[in-house]
Amino acid sequence: MTDREHELRRQFREESDDMLFSGMEMSEQLKRRIRQEAVGGKAVRKRTLATSWKVGAAGLVAAAMIVVAIPLLDQSSVPAPGNQVAENVPPAQNHGGAAGSDVTQLTTTPLGSIDEAKAAFGEGLRLPTVVPQGYALKEMSAVGMPGQPARDILFTYASGEQTVTFTASRMAPAYPAELFTKTKVGDAEGAIFEQPGMTELFWTADGVHYGVTGPITGEEAMKVSTSAEL
Structure with missing residues (x-):
């Protein structure tokens, strides 16, 4: 060189x-x-x-x-507040969530029937009676804190490699409202995002937040949502 x-x-x-x-x-x-x-x-x-x-x-x-x-x-050399006592703090247990938050204690429990889902969630749960066309119910599960009513109920429908999910939750969903179109699910206010190969539909009834998400049309998602009953 x-x-x-x-x-x-x-x-x-x-x-x-x-x-x-x-x-x-x-x-x-x-x-x-x-x-x-x-x-x-x-x-x-x-x-x-x-x-x-x-x-x-x-x-x-x-x-x-x-x-x-x-x-x-630039702050790597600055000790974080409380570092001088960190060595005396026992390590947090890893439950698959963020350390130190309630998420660490959330557990997922498989469900075997509609009755189990209603018992896990408590009063006010609406569940669909219509299955997306071409799909079959694959699994049901409950997510929540041990010893407390479930926070979420999830139904998963499968058709080959594709899945559609129905959710009922005590927590409001997070989505960009400007990309969704307002709609009605029965008498409840809802929002839908539809494009070829994917639909997301959210609505709230009696304080419970529901959602249908998957590779189906908006019409099919609406059929599932309107079939949800107590």
Whole structure:
């Protein structure tokens, strides 16, 4: 390799450092690791835009996490409040959820019948009597805190590899209202998002939040929803 090539490589490395590490305080070892990963990493193929709004939402969440994470690099040397007593705190048990939250105590219980579902949830539960065309009920389950009425009841219908889910929950669903169209499920207010190959329908009746989601038409989802009864 000629001296000219060495010089070009050195200049490129210095300019890369300025671009990558400007405004950040980190060790030379960490810089070297980042450069190696940047050079050796494989190019990520662009994925085809998904048709569901959930994919776009996931991208926004990921971008927000990156923006938040960068400033935290400068705070790595600052001890978190309470670190001096952390060694005396017993490790939290892992129940498959976020440590220290009620989610860690949620359990999923398989159900064997409609009666079991109603008993697990309590009064006010409406369950569908119509099955999506071409589908069959595959499983029923309850989600909630031990010793308390179920928070969620889930019915899963299957047709080959495709599934449709009916949910009844004490928690309101989270969805981008601007992408949904207002509708009525019986006398209840609802919202629907429909596109080829996917429909999401949500409504609330007597304080319980319901949903039908899967690769069916809006008409089929409405048939399932309107069949839900006490």
